[in-house]
Amino acid sequence: MQSRTAASRFYFPALLLLLWESFSRLGYLPPALLPAPSRVLLTWGDWIFGYDESAQDISGRWLGDALASCLRVFTGYSIAALIAVTLGVAIGWWRWVEKTIEPTIQMLRPVPPVSWIPLAIIWFGIANKPAIFLVFLGAFFPILMNTIHGVKTVNRDLLRAAAMSGARQSQLLRFVVLPAAMPSIFAGLRIGVGSAWMLTVTAEMVAVKSGLGYSLWDSYYFLRYDLVIASMISIGLLGFLTDLLVKTLMGRLLRWQHTLTVQGARS
Template sequence: MTATASAHTVKNTTAETAKLRGNRRSSSHSKVQSISLALIIPVIIAVVWEVAGRAGWIADGLFPPLSVCVAAFVDWVSGIGLFTSDFTPSEAYSTTWLAHVGASVGRVLMGFVLGSVLAIVFGILAGISWHAKRMIDPTINAIRPISVTGWVPIALIIFGIGDQPAVFLTALATFFPVYVNTLSGVQRVDRGLIRAGRMLGAPQYKVVMSIVLPAASPNIITGLRVSLGIAWTTVVVAEILGAKSGVGYVLIDSYNQFRFDYVIAAMATLGICGIVTDKLLQWIFADALRWSDN
């Protein structure tokens, strides 16, 4: 009996081990397949871009091939000139990538924080108080449809050229999505929880901080993520129209100099910055989202 039981145990263990190995292989194969599928379209675009750029099929030959754009990006970042006969380094941009990215990040950060904090405060007030909503909401909804570009002349008149108009426009663009999502999140909070908190003697600020804000956090974080993308779009517009530094400035300046390779490098930089800051935002609020899911 003992020998039979031991043999049966060994057999089960072997089967489980084989099953685990099979699952690992399947998972590994699935990841490889997923990555391969995700690379198909980028590879096709890269090949077509390189061929079309070298053949001069786009914009009468003014549009550079991918290899030249990569060389421009590397030169902009590090000053290292990659071997390609079609690329000429620019002394105006070489090794200035970090300075320009830092200028843009600073403007985005200041505008994003300012706009988000104000939006969350006003959204919570409008969500928990009928009187506050009647006072705040109509004015915000009247201003919200106005495009950020429509505010550019006003920003330049009031703040002039420099960081201030960019920060103002970024804060303005950030405000509305965060406000709308915060208001929606607060209005969906279970009113029974709020009443229970008040019945237990919790003051209003405690109810807001311990019940309302955590319960509304998924909506608020969604608004923050949407606003962060809009903030990067807005800061580029502001830098194009009224700044002497930043990724947006490099984009328009290189365009005016017919350096379309650096234009593409600036666009790629904006995409990288947007992805990195979005992932950073998700990491910062990961605990809040886990709490909400539970």
């Protein structure tokens, strides 16, 4: 039964690929504008392994482009997670921090991260730094807002019970607030990693000369839509894997939550 359920996840993607292949081969659009999945796969394979140079000047360079994008995502996302979780806990826990910082945060939050591109290029130049800065902005606010929400919605009965047991404020934060807020924090981390990938691709289109986003934009200029689609698939695949990594970490750290749910259902 489990194997059948797992296999059913591939039915819809397989159907889409079949329809796409059929539509492309029927010739409703020129192959250059809508390359068939088989063509995209062959080009993507050459981009990765470099066997026939159908990807032209980026043949065999996929691993380097992917690593460049992953490095920017990892760096910007890690900085955003560290600062956002710390600041979110402080805003959610201490009222004076909320009154001091949150108005500024709420004014900056609606500003689209892409609008920072001109300033990022002026401040950091054309290199990794503007891309990392934009990734940071894209991941920061989802993580921050979910952390604040998680801290503010901690069950007050838990706090009262811990305080009556003699717990100090630092102990309340460490042993009650953070564990209780962790599901919301991880929800923000998962949203943030998706935003991080979107922003690194945007930054690579305009601010750097390497990575999957740069390859996508460069391929568009040369009307290589098979490479454009291969770039999109690569970004989606890496985004899925990084989200899966965060999800796996969440499952291990929040194993206690599943245990409590099972115990509650049995009782």
